[in-house]
Amino acid sequence: MRLTKHPILEFKRGREVTIYFNQKPIKAYEGETVASALYANGITTFSRSFRFHRPRGFFCAIGKCSSCMMEVDGVPNIRVCKVYVRDGMMIRTQNSFPNADKDIFGMIDSIIDRFYPHGSHYKKFNRPKALRDFVTKQIRNFAGIGNPPKAVFDEKGRYEEIHTDIAIIGGGPAGMSAAIFSARFGAKVTLMDENPFLGGQLVKQTHRFFGSGKHRAGTRGIKIAELLRKEVEELDIDVRYETKVFGIYNGIIGAVERDKKLLKIVPKKIVVATGAYERTLIFENNDLPGVYGAGGVQTLMNVFGVKPGNRGLIVGSGNVGLILSYQLMQAGVEVSAVVEAMPRIGGYFVHAAKIRRLGVPIYVSHTIKRAIGKKKVEGAEIVRLENWREVEGSEKRIDCDFICVATGLSPTHELLYQAGCQMKFVPELGGLVPVRNRFGETTVSGLYVAGDVAGIEEATSAMMEGRIAGLDCAIKLGYGGDEAVKLRNEIVRDLKEFREGPFGERILAGLKKVEVEA
Amino acid sequence: MSFIQRGYLEEDELPPKPSEERLKKRNVAYIECPQEIPCSPCVESCKYDAIEMKNINDTPKVDYEKCTGCMRCIKVCPGLAIFMLRLRNGRGYVTIAYEFLPTPKKGDTVTLLNRRGEVVGEGVVTWVLPPERNEKTALVTVEVDPALIYEVRAIKVNV
Numbered sequence: 001m002r003l004t005k006h007p008i009l010e011f012k013r014g015r016e017v018t019i020y021f022n023q024k025p026i027k028a029y030e031g032e033t034v035a036s037a038l039y040a041n042g043i044t045t046f047s048r049s050f051r052f053h054r055p056r057g058f059f060c061a062i063g064k065c066s067s068c069m070m071e072v073d074g075v076p077n078i079r080v081c082k083v084y085v086r087d088g089m090m091i092r093t094q095n096s097f098p099n100a101d102k103d104i105f106g107m108i109d110s111i112i113d114r115f116y117p118h119g120s121h122y123k124k125f126n127r128p129k130a131l132r133d134f135v136t137k138q139i140r141n142f143a144g145i146g147n148p149p150k151a152v153f154d155e156k157g158r159y160e161e162i163h164t165d166i167a168i169i170g171g172g173p174a175g176m177s178a179a180i181f182s183a184r185f186g187a188k189v190t191l192m193d194e195n196p197f198l199g200g201q202l203v204k205q206t207h208r209f210f211g212s213g214k215h216r217a218g219t220r221g222i223k224i225a226e227l228l229r230k231e232v233e234e235l236d237i238d239v240r241y242e243t244k245v246f247g248i249y250n251g252i253i254g255a256v257e258r259d260k261k262l263l264k265i266v267p268k269k270i271v272v273a274t275g276a277y278e279r280t281l282i283f284e285n286n287d288l289p290g291v292y293g294a295g296g297v298q299t300l301m302n303v304f305g306v307k308p309g310n311r312g313l314i315v316g317s318g319n320v321g322l323i324l325s326y327q328l329m330q331a332g333v334e335v336s337a338v339v340e341a342m343p344r345i346g347g348y349f350v351h352a353a354k355i356r357r358l359g360v361p362i363y364v365s366h367t368i369k370r371a372i373g374k375k376k377v378e379g380a381e382i383v384r385l386e387n388w389r390e391v392e393g394s395e396k397r398i399d400c401d402f403i404c405v406a407t408g409l410s411p412t413h414e415l416l417y418q419a420g421c422q423m424k425f426v427p428e429l430g431g432l433v434p435v436r437n438r439f440g441e442t443t444v445s446g447l448y449v450a451g452d453v454a455g456i457e458e459a460t461s462a463m464m465e466g467r468i469a470g471l472d473c474a475i476k477l478g479y480g481g482d483e484a485v486k487l488r489n490e491i492v493r494d495l496k497e498f499r500e501g502p503f504g505e506r507i508l509a510g511l512k513k514v515e516v517e518a
Numbered sequence: 519m520s521f522i523q524r525g526y527l528e529e530d531e532l533p534p535k536p537s538e539e540r541l542k543k544r545n546v547a548y549i550e551c552p553q554e555i556p557c558s559p560c561v562e563s564c565k566y567d568a569i570e571m572k573n574i575n576d577t578p579k580v581d582y583e584k585c586t587g588c589m590r591c592i593k594v595c596p597g598l599a600i601f602m603l604r605l606r607n608g609r610g611y612v613t614i615a616y617e618f619l620p621t622p623k624k625g626d627t628v629t630l631l632n633r634r635g636e637v638v639g640e641g642v643v644t645w646v647l648p649p650e651r652n653e654k655t656a657l658v659t660v661e662v663d664p665a666l667i668y669e670v671r672a673i674k675v676n677v
């Protein structure tokens with residue numbers, strides 16, 4: 001399943017190591033996540049669900065959905081899509097017996113359920129106390145999540161206090177752009193990202209970008225990530241990798257670096273650029289291993305060089321779905337079809353034309369009805385829609401071994417909520433987004449947003465928003481003078497022009513609801 | 519049904535065609551980018567002012583007389599929406615951007631596909647710009663029946 005040749009990418013794999021999956025040795029390479037190493041070895045079932053013991057695999061591959069939890073070196077409930085392999089690592093499937101592939105609990109579950117339906121344990125076996133204690137213990141055993149860690153945490157607690165001009169949360173296109181454009185004018189910048197690398201979702205975008213040359217159009221996303229990274233390095237920006245921000249308290253940021261060190265960051269301005277996560281879609285069997293988020297498949301394939309399967313069905317014809325289809329074909333994976341519930345293709349026509357001329361059917365006014373398969377996806381059934389209703393008898397079976405859900409993203413807004421920003425639900429922008437001015441400053445003074453967390457759009461606009469936010473922070477702190485002001489205003493104008501076409505209409509309609517005067 | 523429901527252009531949706539006379543002179547850029555999207559690298563790359571676009575969301579229009587066939591635009595177009603067309607000695611030539619493996623070689627016979635992905639014949643590769651010379655996007659020219667220069671839009675390399 002590992003890719004060796006690719007028309008765009010080169011996979012530099014690290015040293016070969018051995019990890020143990022349910023005690024069985026498996027070959028992996030340093031730099032790979034546990035999830036991709038398992039996948040490369042044909043292991044798609046990582047655990048079982050708490051209830052009904054249904055098989056679970058990964059979905060998002062970027063640590064946001066929690067469907068990939070396993071026991072790692074004795075610690076349960078670890079998201080293995082975020083953990084990198086180490087020689088001798090012990091991985092176990094959880095919540096199953098004897099293992100997640102063949103799980104006898106699944107059988108018992110369906111029998112128990114007949115006599116004691118869901119929720120009945122709240123009322124039954126309550127008395128006497130001895131019986132309750134005994135039953136509670138057994139239920140916890142079955143539910144899997146009750147296993148305490150077997151490993152003992154033996155790290156020394158460490159702590160660091162950082163004083164900086166601008167703290168930026170998220171090292172994707174928006175965050176890096178904000179960092180670069182403020183640091184260029186002399187601001188002291190601290191840039192934090194939860195990954196061990198910068199680039200955010202750019203690292204899997206193998207296609208050339210749209211937009212204007214000034215904003216790097218015609219250049220591939222992966223190349224843009226590289227260029228931005230280089231500039232971040234040259235500008236002497238304090239980059240904190242594998243750093244998870246857990247809260248913003250009165251303008252002070254709390255974070256944990258590499259699971260070991262507590263950080264207190266005292267900045268003058270904050271830019272939140274935490275991006276977005278993938279939405280899922282409701283259909284029968286949508287939890288089967290083999291139903292993945294589009295971005296999850298891109299990560300597996302373009303970052304770690306592992307094929308997601310042999311033949312995929314793509315649900316959703318926005319740019320993400322169309323680009324993913326093309327990328328799958330570049331990796332030598334067949335695309336059986338793209339289905340789209342709307343009566344028209346959602347993304348750019350040129351992206352659709354690229355896959356259409358290679359023979360991929362695009363079914364508009366169609367949706368997925370169910371995934372077929374017991375332990376993993378073995379096919380799918382799609383159905384035609386008329387006025388958003390399924391047309392009886394129009395079902396069609398699609399031959400595929402995985403399904404990608406590309407039906408949109410939601411902003412990763414939690415930090416903004418916690419920090420006290422005024423939020424609004426704006427469907428045009430993808431969900432909950434903060435009220436802000438045209439430079440990205442929210443209702444919490446000095447706290448800015450940029451990129452997908454401010455509203456789902458293109459990476460190109462995310463970079464522009466990042467630049468604007470970074471520049472505005474720098475200007476307000478007294479850096480850059482007239483030159484910075486001029487540059488900021490120019491990018492504001494470019495962004496406005498960028499959004500003036502039909503694809504910007506939705507965004508502009510959404511912005512109307514949340515943008516306030518600067 | 520329009521192109522945005524189908525994913526391909528029908529004959530009546532195609533942009534204006536260059537004259538036969540022009541096609542015989544040298545390569546000409548033929549741009550199939552009918553939708554208003556925020557994109558302009560083609561215009562910015564053209565040193566001869568041959569592509570017109572009122573603003574970044576406008577669709578590109580080529581002045582076939584100004585176009586010199588320099589291929590700057592086809593090299594950078596992220597939509598892979600530009601094709602170079604040419605007629606010479608009674609044969610047709612179509613140049614397309616190609617981002618798959620293996621890259622065909624000059625002299626190879628490849629399968630020709632139309633906009634719908636249907637096989638329309640076979641053609642011989644007459645020129646290749648290797649992928650490493652253009653940030654991983656190869657350009658491939660195939661010799662085709664002259665009647666097919668507005669049909670052939672993709673190739674399949676037979677391995």
Ligand code: SF4
Pocket residue numbers: 546547563564565566567568569580584585586587588589590591592
């Ligand atoms: S081929 Fe050259 S001259 Fe012709 S439109 Fe493209 S860039 Fe301009």
Ligand code: SF4
Pocket residue numbers: 350549550551557558559560561578594595596597598599600
């Ligand atoms: S560069 Fe390509 S996709 Fe962009 S506007 Fe020009 S022809 Fe269309």
Ligand code: FES
Pocket residue numbers: 057058059060061062063064065066067068069079080081082
């Ligand atoms: S959290 Fe690991 S796959 Fe989503």
